[in-house]
Amino acid sequence: MINPVIFCDFDGTVTEKDNIISIMNKFAPPGWDELKNAVLDRRVSIREGVGKMFSLLPVSLKDEIIHYALENAKIRPGFQEFLEFAKEESIPVYIVSGGIDFFIEPIIERFGPFAGVYCNGSNFSKETIKIEWPNSCDEQCTNDCGCCKPSIMRKLSQNETYKIVIGDSVTDLEAAKQADFVFARDYLKAKCEEWEIPHIPFETFYDCIEVLKTKTGVRG
Template sequence: MGLEGCGCEVNNPIIFCDFDGTVTKKDNIVSIMKQFAPPEWEMWKDQVLSRSVSIQEGVGNMFRLLPTSRKQEITKFVLENSEIREGFSEFVQYTKKQQIPLYIVSGGMDFFVRPILAPFDSIAGVFCNQADFLGETIQIQWPHPCDQTCTNQNCGCCKPAIIRQLSNAKTHAIVIGDSVTDLEAAKISHTVIARDYLAEKCGELSIPFQPFDTFYDCIDILEKLQISSQTKGVGK
């Protein structure tokens, strides 16, 4: 752990990148709630950030405040208002050229995560939650639950479990993120590239990290890792 920016050779890198607030400039769930939810959504948001309730409970209860009758309006709003962070397209091309597997691991919802990522066809895989619009209010399904090793439990989309699923003892896990959903993943990764809440928490917990603002910064950080050309892309 803590090898980021050290100038040492890195073998078998694999990238686990957050979506909301990382690939996109803003957190899409927060944007949706500000636009469509009653005021009590903020209580759940604050409890998630303070870690007094689980991500699964808090986010699930936020979406239950939204009627499914507004599905088209909500979907149109989020797809039209999402902005991709600068350099992401170049970052995806860089990982493809360097043969580094890039996985998007998101606490967001399929109805906006997948359409926004559709143009980027070289991404190795996308993990996110699923929104059910069949009832009166939006219900969230959690297809990527915590494994037996997860100490957090009820992560929603459990990023540490996905990292363990796709990595092995020979891989170098790189986490890129910004929020509370990335904190447990950062604790078990080798390199952390962080901004906003995640950067603050890494600082508080003495988790080594590299700060970023754009994905051009992420490319620069990966360049400094001196990734081995003989072994990159292995390790799934």
């Protein structure tokens, strides 16, 4: 494994549940469930679906949403230990998330170190929440991803980079196709099995540490 770099999802991966789905379940704007199903069924793009879901929420809920996210985001066991292991092994860890900055940043700020954090932005200047897309698809991607994980991987990787993807959901599918090694759970695991993408299932980040120890030759 030469020049490994880790690209790790956030919602449903670092956290045990998807924060967008959790927030939408809590505040339940009419029409959000249909949009969620359309994204999962790939009838609408992630960018379109997520943008429309948040546009159903008034900006007056911002502080309440942040408070709810902080109170309810349960971090998957072993995450900080995983980051410390990666640091000891000089493996950069990038968080690449289809989530939104205004709730990701408060949740993740006590963890680290990270080589970088990439996610979607937010604008509260109008009546409803507007999602912004600072990490849109490059010329090689036509999936209208929102936060385009394959594009970020291409930008951050060299030819000899060994790309490790950790994820769980529809936002990780295209990244998994590009990876040299995938840790997968939930929806992503099922799709990796269906599409015969080589992967290792995981439940905690301790699982990821143990697998990486074997690949890096580190003795536990």
